[in-house]
Amino acid sequence: MRGSAIVLLALGCAGMRVPEVRPTGGISGVVVDAASGAPLADALVIVRGPGGALSPPTISGDKGDFLLAPLPPGAHDFVVERAGYKPATASHVPVEGGFYSTVTVNLRADPAATDREAALVPPVFLSGPDPHYPSLIVPVEGQVLVRCVITTAGLVRDCIPDANPTAVGPIIDELQARRYRPALRDGEPFEVCYTFRLDLRTSGFW
Numbered sequence: 001m002r003g004s005a006i007v008l009l010a011l012g013c014a015g016m017r018v019p020e021v022r023p024t025g026g027i028s029g030v031v032v033d034a035a036s037g038a039p040l041a042d043a044l045v046i047v048r049g050p051g052g053a054l055s056p057p058t059i060s061g062d063k064g065d066f067l068l069a070p071l072p073p074g075a076h077d078f079v080v081e082r083a084g085y086k087p088a089t090a091s092h093v094p095v096e097g098g099f100y101s102t103v104t105v106n107l108r109a110d111p112a113a114t115d116r117e118a119a120l121v122p123p124v125f126l127s128g129p130d131p132h133y134p135s136l137i138v139p140v141e142g143q144v145l146v147r148c149v150i151t152t153a154g155l156v157r158d159c160i161p162d163a164n165p166t167a168v169g170p171i172i173d174e175l176q177a178r179r180y181r182p183a184l185r186d187g188e189p190f191e192v193c194y195t196f197r198l199d200l201r202t203s204g205f206w
Contacts, residue, residue: 026069039064128178
């Protein structure tokens with residue numbers, strides 16, 4: 001399923017060559033238990049590139065949602081890990097500039113999993129506003145995922161929505177005013193991407 005297209009307008013003066021711009025895209029997905037189909041929160045999603053990870057690891061949200069963006073057009077691989085489950089790899093997921101591919105990742109329980117594999121602690125909300133949909137903006141129905149980076153200092157930055165970027169702009173400002181206890185891996189804070197789900201129909205936030 002495609003999200004809203006990102007339209008790029010280039011204006012050039014006569015005689016000036018405007019460099020070609022390749023719009024980025026992304027991958028919108030959900031992590032589920034392979035046996036029950038239940039969504040899995042706190043799964044770690046890492047996009048691999050020729051030189052290693054393309055961005056900070058992403059942690060799935062309460063509904064198992066994750067958003068990988070921005071990504072250059074082409075085929076991308078990523079691995080998904082979660083305590084108590086066997087890692088899963090998604091290969092050659094296509095990304096088209098200006099659109100989002102959608103995927104479902106099924107994780108299978110691992111009876112041999114040890115406590116050491118449960119070393120990931122997701123970010124914990126500390127303070128900040130509860131984002132709401134401004135009444136002055138024309139209502140837009142539906143849900144949108146917003147991918148934000150939560151830094152090792154617990155700050156929220158670089159938020160990217162999967163659709164309706166203009167409509168959710170004021171909400172992104174509120175998201176970036178929030179503060180978190182940073183994610184921990186093996187007891188050490190590390191920078192992660194976290195996916196927030198916004199419900200534009202009810203002015204709610206999950």
